[in-house]
Amino acid sequence: MPQTYQQYLQEHREQHLKELFDFLKIPSISSLSEYKEDVRNAAEWLKAELEKTGMEHAEVMKTKGHPVVYADWLHADGKPTVLIYGHYDVQPVDPLNLWESDPFQPEIRDDKIYARGVSDDKGQIFMHVKAIDAFLQTDGKLPVNIKVLFEGEEEIGSPHLPAFVEEHKDLLAADLIVISDTGMPEKDKPTICYGLRGLCGLQINVKGATSDLHSGEYGGGVQNAATALVELLASFHDRDGKVLVEGFYDKVEELTAEEKEAFAKLQVDEEKLRKQLGVPELFGEKGYSYTERTSVRPTLEINGMQSGFTGEGLKTVLPSEAFAKMTCRLVPKQDPYEILELLKKHIHAHTPKGVTVTVTEFDKGYPYVTPLDHPAIQAAGRAYEKVYQVPVTYTRGGGSIPIVAAFDNILKLPVVLMGFALPTENAHAPNEHFHLENFGKGLETICAYWNELQTLIFS
Incomplete structure (x- = not known):
């Protein structure tokens, strides 16, 4: 009986973690010039890993700054084409004295991986690479056509990526863009982000x-x-x-009735949050919930x-x-x-x-929203629910990924933000970490999403 992608991911879990650790050990800090060669090394590592999975045309491509990594697999005739975007650069580690372990020597403690970049965004783009690997090693093919574009300058505002995208519009042509650089509001609460500020x-x-x-x-x-x-x-x-x-x-603009209903379902425990943050009370614009103030206002x-x-x-x-x-x-x-x-x-x-x-x-960056009822968004919801076994919720992200609006303006494609990080995982701060549970479930969710997408028709 042929091996399923779920079996493959389970059997190769330890190998995948070891490979992720190798990736995390590369100090690809884009904002500091002394790490320029390390950023390049991270790009070369990704290229080699993509080639190993069976992706084609893998290449480290020049920009006026740090390079981008491109690869594709385009043999799913009549199926949608997905462009996966992510970034392999990371934030500086200061203050180093607040780290409990070396930020570039990954460790597992309490079912969490500790390392700089593991949550934002190396761990999440690595999951996409391994999801591709799981299909190609079991089925010998992918359910959809896939292109990947991983950049090395997101943490400094993606200054050179829009020009690269404009120059390579034909190469990057697709039906939708998928990004895993966001997260879920809390454990066991999968949430799809359909917009960014x-x-x-x-x-x-x-x-x-x-x-x-x-x-x-x-x-x-x-x-x-x-x-x-x-x-x-x-x-x-x-x-x-x-x-x-x-x-x-x-x-x-005010929220639509559908959006208000979706936000109500998020059910953020504001008192629990207040205690977690250590503040006497939450604060903000009157007439809006904490969730609304931090995402759609x-x-x-x-x-x-x-x-x-x-x-x-x-x-x-x-x-x-x-x-x-x-x-x-x-x-x-x-x-x-x-x-x-x-x-x-x-x-x-x-x-x-x-x-x-x-x-x-x-820095300047435009906001972005994909309509909540877009088929690609709803398909992502079904994939999450299949793996996490709980109803998915929908929200708009309070943060900014400037390149998303550039993708919208240049490529005219819907963007699906499928994140697996948690807000407590110290992205950009000492002791950044990523929960192993979401590493495993995230891999399965991505695979389930490719299966859901193969039946969609994009005009």
């Missing part, structure tokens, strides 16, 4: 006197740059967290600020400079370039007396 970032630079001043001699007579910054930052929100920038909400957050003397002890100065970094998470219809102009207009109108203010712009 966009992003825009800026830095506010406040300048007062030509240098720091003695607070005893000049205090009360010259504007304090730190005080001016605080006053300016306070003008962005009301006491409940609503953004006060004129025009900020003008293009924000736009935000404006202060990410960091600095001014004056911050060392040990006291230095009685009147700071001459101050700055703050801020980001907005944006929802459909909000244009990051338009929002930045609204923010700059607000800053100009609320600049305190006695200082000058300049703005430095940072």
Whole structure:
């Protein structure tokens, strides 16, 4: 009797974990130049692994930055073509002293794999590679046509990928895109993310006197740059967290009835969450649940600020400079370039007396939504339910994957976000980890999804 993909995955589990550990040991930190060669090594590792599974035309392809990895298998005549996207680069590990084990020497503790990148996103793209392997080693073929595109710059905003996609539109042509770089809200609660918020970032630079001043001699007579910054930052929100920038909400659409029903089914335990976060109460825009505020409502957050003397002890100065970094998470219809102009207009109108203010712009990314009732989304729901044996829920992600909107704009394809990470797994933080249970069930879910897709017809 032929071996099933489920049997194959079970019998080769230890081998797959060993291979994943080899992948995780490569310190592919895209943001630090000293790791450039390691990023390249991770790309070459992926190419070799894809070739080993039976994927064809595997290639490490140049961009103006770190390379991308492409491969395909296109022998499922008359079946849909799936483009799988993910990233093999990882975040820096700082602060290293907070890690309980070496971030690039994977360990299993309490049924979790600990390593940098295991949750975001190496572990999840590796699952796609092994799902392909399972079909080709058992059936000798795939239920659908598959192309893969793995990049090495997602953690720095994918600066060179849109140009690559534009240049290789024919190569990347498909019926849909599948991405596993999101997650589930909690254990045993599979959730399909059908949209992502966009992003825009800026830095506010406040300048007062030509240098720091003695607070005893000049205090009360010259504007304090730190005080001016605080006053300016306070003008962005009301006491409940609503953004006060004129025009900020003008293009924000309310949820459909179907979406409201889907969000109600998520049933997030806000009290449990409050305790987990260690805060006296949750906070945010009135009239919306925690889930809505963190996924389908736009935000404006202060990410960091600095001014004056911050060392040990006291230095009685009147700071001459101050700055703050801020980001907005944006929802459909909000244009990051338009929002930045609204923010700059607000800053100009609320600049305190006695200082000058300049703005430095940072990352920009558009929001994205695939209709909840799209057949590819619903097929993903059936695959999750087949493996996890519980009803699937649907949500929109609060974070941003800037390349998703670029895929939408350039390739005009629906995007299905099938994530298996958990919010407690410390992505971007010390002691990043991934639950072994979701590693196993995730592999089976991906395989089940390919089977579900083979019967779909895309116009």
